[in-house]
Amino acid sequence: MTTRKTTARKPLPKKCPDCKGTGEITETVRVGSARKPRETADRQAALCLTCFGTGDAPTD
Numbered sequence: 001m002t003t004r005k006t007t008a009r010k011p012l013p014k015k016c017p018d019c020k021g022t023g024e025i026t027e028t029v030r031v032g033s034a035r036k037p038r039e040t041a042d043r044q045a046a047l048c049l050t051c052f053g054t055g056d057a058p059t060d
């Protein structure tokens, strides 16, 4: 019988709620005037400003 080593896992840091731990968010691309913005189907990846791309939930 082989003894399986259990990998010691570090407790994961809390994931950023905004980007869900990815560090990236997708923004809706808007076109048109500021008075009448129109959302397009396009999404662009952007750096999550909540965690600054780390994916970790900010601590206070």
Ligand SMILES: [Zn+2]
Binding pocket: 016, 017, 018, 019, 020, 021, 022, 023, 024, 048, 049, 050, 051, 052, 053, 054, 055, 056
């Ligand atoms: Zn984030």
